[in-house]
Amino acid sequence: MSIPGRNINPTISVDCVIFGFSTNQLKVLLIERSFTDRSGIESKDYKLPGDFISINEDLDLAASRTLEEMTGLRDIFLCQFAVFGKPDRISNPVDMEWLLETTGLEIQRVVTAAYYSLINIGETNTDFAIKNSASWIDVKQIPKLAFDHADIIEQGLIRLQLSLRSEPIGFEMLPEKFTIRDLQILYEAILDCTLDNRNFRKKILKSSYLVQLDEKQTGVAHKPAHYYRFDRYIYEKHKKESLGFNF
Amino acid sequence: MSIPGRNINPTISVDCVIFGFSTNQLKVLLIERSFTDRSGIESKDYKLPGDFISINEDLDLAASRTLEEMTGLRDIFLCQFAVFGKPDRISNPVDMEWLLETTGLEIQRVVTAAYYSLINIGETNTDFAIKNSASWIDVKQIPKLAFDHADIIEQGLIRLQLSLRSEPIGFEMLPEKFTIRDLQILYEAILDCTLDNRNFRKKILKSSYLVQLDEKQTGVAHKPAHYYRFDRYIYEKHKKESLGFNF
DNA sequence: TTAGTTAGCGTATTTTTGACGTTAACTTTG
DNA sequence: CAAAGTTAACGTCAAAAATACGCTAACTAA
Numbered sequence: 001m002s003i004p005g006r007n008i009n010p011t012i013s014v015d016c017v018i019f020g021f022s023t024n025q026l027k028v029l030l031i032e033r034s035f036t037d038r039s040g041i042e043s044k045d046y047k048l049p050g051d052f053i054s055i056n057e058d059l060d061l062a063a064s065r066t067l068e069e070m071t072g073l074r075d076i077f078l079c080q081f082a083v084f085g086k087p088d089r090i091s092n093p094v095d096m097e098w099l100l101e102t103t104g105l106e107i108q109r110v111v112t113a114a115y116y117s118l119i120n121i122g123e124t125n126t127d128f129a130i131k132n133s134a135s136w137i138d139v140k141q142i143p144k145l146a147f148d149h150a151d152i153i154e155q156g157l158i159r160l161q162l163s164l165r166s167e168p169i170g171f172e173m174l175p176e177k178f179t180i181r182d183l184q185i186l187y188e189a190i191l192d193c194t195l196d197n198r199n200f201r202k203k204i205l206k207s208s209y210l211v212q213l214d215e216k217q218t219g220v221a222h223k224p225a226h227y228y229r230f231d232r233y234i235y236e237k238h239k240k241e242s243l244g245f246n247f
Numbered sequence: 248m249s250i251p252g253r254n255i256n257p258t259i260s261v262d263c264v265i266f267g268f269s270t271n272q273l274k275v276l277l278i279e280r281s282f283t284d285r286s287g288i289e290s291k292d293y294k295l296p297g298d299f300i301s302i303n304e305d306l307d308l309a310a311s312r313t314l315e316e317m318t319g320l321r322d323i324f325l326c327q328f329a330v331f332g333k334p335d336r337i338s339n340p341v342d343m344e345w346l347l348e349t350t351g352l353e354i355q356r357v358v359t360a361a362y363y364s365l366i367n368i369g370e371t372n373t374d375f376a377i378k379n380s381a382s383w384i385d386v387k388q389i390p391k392l393a394f395d396h397a398d399i400i401e402q403g404l405i406r407l408q409l410s411l412r413s414e415p416i417g418f419e420m421l422p423e424k425f426t427i428r429d430l431q432i433l434y435e436a437i438l439d440c441t442l443d444n445r446n447f448r449k450k451i452l453k454s455s456y457l458v459q460l461d462e463k464q465t466g467v468a469h470k471p472a473h474y475y476r477f478d479r480y481i482y483e484k485h486k487k488e489s490l491g492f493n494f
Numbered sequence: 495t496t497a498g499t500t501a502g503c504g505t506a507t508t509t510t511t512g513a514c515g516t517t518a519a520c521t522t523t524g
Numbered sequence: 525c526a527a528a529g530t531t532a533a534c535g536t537c538a539a540a541a542a543t544a545c546g547c548t549a550a551c552t553a554a
Contacts, residue, residue, distance in 0.1 A: 009256040012358055059332030083330045083360050085306030111259055113330050222531040223519035469500040470550035
C-alpha cells in the first residue's frame with residue numbers, strides 16, 4: 001500500500017469542454033496559449049479553459065467558477081464526464097515550461113476532472129474570455145492543443161452525443177425561441193449525421209416539453225416556421241416518460 | 248485564479264465498486280472497518296476497497312492494483328465512472344480518526360476516482376480479501392458505510408445498469424459456461440426488474456457472440472438447458488453491429 | 495404415474511422506425 | 525406578375541422491433 005503525504009500528491013484541476021452552436025456548427029471554447037519553443041521562437045497553440053482547484057473547493061463548483069469566469073454565465077448545464085490521470089499527461093517540455101511560468105511552481109503531476117457544458121453563445125458576455133483571447137472553434141477543425149486536451153475534447157464529444165440521445169440537452173445551446181429546423185440542424189451537428197426532417201419532426205414533437213408558440217418566423221424566403229420553446233418544468237414532471245430517441 | 252502548491256493539494260485515491268453475482272443476487276465487495284466511537288466503544292462498519300495512489304501511479308492502474316490485491320484477479324473489466332470531490336467528503340469524526348490511525352498522516356481532503364468492475368465470484372481467490380475481512384454484500388442490503396461510499400455504490404450501480412443495456416458485460420460475472428436462464432436472472436438482478444423468458448431468449452440469442460455448447464445441464468428437475476459461452480473474439484469483430492438492447 | 499419445473503419453440507398484436515410523397519406559404523428573380 | 529426556389533408541416537406505407545402469451549419437450553421428485 002502506498003503512503004500518502006501532502007508533499008507527494010498530484011495537483012488537481014478542472015478542465016471544461018464548453019460546447020456552443022453557431023453558424024450551423026458545433027463549437028468548443030478554446031484559449032490561446034503563447035509560449036517560447038526550444039528554438040526560442042514565440043509560438044501559439046490552444047488549451048481548454050480550466051483551473052487548479054483550491055484546497056477547500058468542491059470540484060463541481062470549481063468547474064462552475066471556471067465556466068462563469070470564461071463566459072459570464074451562471075446556472076449552466078455542466079456535467080463531469082471523466083478524470084484524466086495519466087502520470088505522463090504533462091511530459092511535453094513546452095507544457096512543463098508553460099506551467100512553471102504561469103504558476104511559478106514546479107508541478108510534478110496534474111490530475112484533472114473534465115466537465116462538459118452547453119451554452120448559448122449568443123448570451124455569452126464577458127471580459128475574461130476576451131482578455132484571455134478565447135475563441136469558438138469548430139469541433140471539426142480543432143488545432144493543435146496543449147497537454148492531452150485533444151483527448152479530453154474527444155471524450156467530451158462522445159459523451160455529449162450519448163447524452164443527447166437520452167436527455168433533452170440540445171436546448172441549452174439554442175436561444176429561448178427556436179424552430180424545429182434549428183433543433184434538427186443542432187442535432188445533426190452534434191451527432192455528425194443527417195436526419196430526415198419529416199421523421200425528426202415526428203419524433204421530437206412527441207415530447208410534451210416542446211411548446212409551440214404563437215409567433216412565427218418572418219422575412220424568410222419560404223413558409224415561415226412556428227417557434228417553439230423548451231419547457232423545463234414539464235420536462236421535470238414527465239422525466240420518466242421521456243427516455244430518449246434512437247436517431 | 249487559485250495558486251496550486253504541493254502542500255495544499257488534496258490526496259487522491261481510487262475506490263472500487265466490485266460487483267459479483269451469487270445465489271441470484273447482485274453483490275458488492277465490502278471491507279469491514281473497525282473503529283472506536285466517541286463513547287469509546289469498539290464498533291464496525293463497511294467501506295469500499297480502495298487505496299491512495301502514489302505520485303507516479305496511473306489512476307487506472309491503481310484501480311487494477313486494488314482489484315487484484317482484493318480478489319487476486321487480473322485483466323478484469325474495470326470502468327472509471329466518476330470522481331467524488333466534495334471538500335467535506337471526510338468530515339465525520341470517525342472517518343477522520345480512522346484515516347489518521349491507518350495512514351499516520353493528517354489528511355485534509357481526499358478526492359477519489361471511482362471505478363466499477365465485474366467479476367466472477369467463483370474465481371476469486373486471495374488471502375488479502377480474507378485478511379481484510381472482505382465480504383460480498385447484496386446490493387439491496389447495503390449496511391452503513393464509511394465516508395460517502397453509499398453514494399459511490401449508488402452511482403456505480405446506475406452506471407452498471409446503463410452499460411448493461413448497451414454492452415455485453417454481464418458475462419464477466421458468470422462462469423465460462425452458463426445457461427440462458429442464468430443470464431436472464433443476472434440481468435434481472437442488475438436491472439432490478441423481471442423479464443419475460445421467451446422474449447429475453449429471443450433478443451439475447453440474436454447476438455452472434457453467444458455460442459451454444461454441446462453440453463447440457465445434468466441433474467436438474469426439468470428439461471436440461473444448453474450451456475452457452477461468451478465469445479469475446481466474435482464480439483470484438485462485430486462490435487458495431489451490436490448496439491444494445493431495450494429491455 | 496403424476497405433478498412440478500424450466501427449456502425452447504412459436505404466434506399474434508402493437509409500436510417504432512425509416513423511406514418518401516405532397517401541399518402550403520413565403521421570398522427572390524427574370 | 526409569373527415562375528422558381530425554399531422550407532414547413534402534414535401524411536402514407538412497409539419493414540422491423542417490442543410485447544404479450546400459448547404450447548410442447550424433457551427432466552426430477554414424490
